Amino acid sequence: MSGLLTTIPTADNHGAFNLRRTSDFQAALLAMAGHDLRQPLQVIQSAYEWLGDRVANNSEKAQLERGERAIGRLAEQLDRLIGALRLYEHSDTIELSHVPLGPLFRRIAGENEIAAREKGVDIRVHVTRCAAASNPVLLEGIVRNLVRNAVKYTDRGGCVLVGCRRSGHDVRIDVHDTGIGIAPQQLPKIFDAFHRLDTARVDGLGIGLFVVRRAVELLDHRIEVRSQLGRGSRFSVFAQASN
Template sequence: MTDTDERFAVALDAGQIGIVQPTGQPRTLELSGRVEPARTTDFQAVLLAMAGHDLRQPLQIIQGSHELLGLGVRTKSEQRLLQRGQYAINCLNGLLDELLGAVRINEHAMEAGLLPVALGPLFQHACHENAEAALQKRIEIRVCPTAASVLSNAVLLSGVLRNLISNAIKYTEPNGRILIGSRRSGQNVRIDVCDTGVGIAGEQLSKIFDAFTRLDSARCDGLGVGLFIVRRAIEVLGHRIDVSSVASRGSRFSIFATRAD
């Protein structure tokens, strides 16, 4: 175990983040394996239902027009209307990001080759992509430095991390924390995304990777495909993912991938 692995392990085991060492036993779920050809049809059906490819350009036009309208705002009622409009635009942008992320992962899934992937830059990139959303909710994202590499596909694994972090932000209250790190586990590297969020109830745990599943529609405006994308990518890569969660304390999503060294 490297020094950074050790520091990450100490942070987890000390209970500084997420659900490690909770009172009582956490609820757990494990998914693993390589996807069968027949399993691709459900994902393709989801993509067809989404039809998000051609929506980005008109949305950019709406955003530009909205900003121009804001230059002439004078009254509080007008400001409130503009705020509502901006909220709707932000929601549409978020949905499009989900759709295009799903399309990108599906495009790479059939040609996914396993090569050494350095985790450090991947962690930083995934964190950077979610930085604005975390800032808006005053959520701290910490990345534990690592020199580890795994046998994976950079595009798919990056998509998995991006969706796990985005999901953690959605279900973590303001002023919460998210930790991303890795540690060795036998011949594998365990990649952890931990949060201090609301957790997942035991009866919901088995459903979280299903398409269009939203555990709390009041908290999350998305389509509910983020964790479905994660499941799809994990199956294609032949990795394993474990979920451990305690209600009101947080969740830990752990990906097990073969060490590249």
Template sequence: MRPAVAMPERAPDEALMRAEADRSAMARLLAVAGHDLKQPLQVALLSIERAVSDGVAPGAARRLGLASNALRRLGRELDDLARSSQAGGGTVPRSRAVRLDRVLARVEDEWRAYAEACGVRLRVRASGLGVRTDAGMLTTILRNLVGNAVKYARRGGRVVVGARRRGGRVVVEVHDDGPGIAPVRLAGIFEAFDRGGRRDAGGLGLGLHIVRQTAEALGHPVGVRSVPDRGSAFWVTLPRAGAPAARPGR
């Protein structure tokens, strides 16, 4: 018999180890950013509220109201950021039957005033569909997708949000008619700090990263298609629940 030959041990993959270390460092950075930025945000909100209560002209009050709404939305986004940084060991989704119209209405209310200020028409199509998901985490996904679309839509352009059935699933889509994304950029569009190759884009490029992290935690596939100079469409696919009751008047 031939003597047994010990197989050589594989050297650790240094590239994978570095990538994991980078992801861990990124998670810590995002968690700290999501937490530490809340304090100055609260100070800004309090200052706006006191300015309005002290008495300002109607036009100034409207502008301060718009600023206050934007800061409150930023606070929710910071919460999303901190939560998404804990993927793999953080928030456990609480999936249940959810009326999609309620989530869409909440997201529309958050972005309507900002879209109008940007000269963008925001249209959210009514949906009587029910889905099985975590309502708060789905709101995080759609809030970021709609905000991203409004940010990139041209002045005078539009953003359309709608849902449709596909077998036992529901696909929620967000369309914009902005500049689109170059094909070479699509593969990395959901990475942190990626802004689709646009240097003039506002923000840090974390919105779509939050979308991906949250969608992965839920097990909801997300996707994108885009045509340069014609616009983009992002979507999330959800399991369908039983159809809810008729939508009440808002």
């Protein structure tokens, strides 16, 4: 797509600044993502399931469903925090392997199908036999975060497309949406920790794209963003192709 372009390289000239920022971020994760958060969340989920089986009034059911959606958002954010922390814990032991992209795309699209359907957003997956030389866990985390973001920032009637194409010796993995787009002044900030594009429209901690950036750096991949405000965005991850 045409539009404003920003590239996030795998290395930069601001090592001291990034080290300070990532240390602060890691400390925040350690404070927020303690394992004791999981148990009370599971208790609340079980209580809502028990109540859901016993409530007959439509109004009460609607309130329960709102609560269940809120719990789901909390669980998602906790998983993201713990996933981000694990990136730091294992940053010195990254192993690359042959990662087929077709099954990965289908799996992530399936995970987001319900959320997309509730919003009236269509998720489409490009059929491919391409594979990347990457780490399967980290690459899946990258694509998962990009697809989640695309669904969140796309309005009813819009579309999210997940696909890839060869680009020389690399494979370019694209997550393209027809959503709200990114303003020019926002582009340099979108991969910062705790930065949210639109706090009025989307809940969350604003760490999804920071996790993406960190994973891209660890893998020595590259990411580019093209966006037009009001017309959508395309996030492209470049990895070495694997035959």
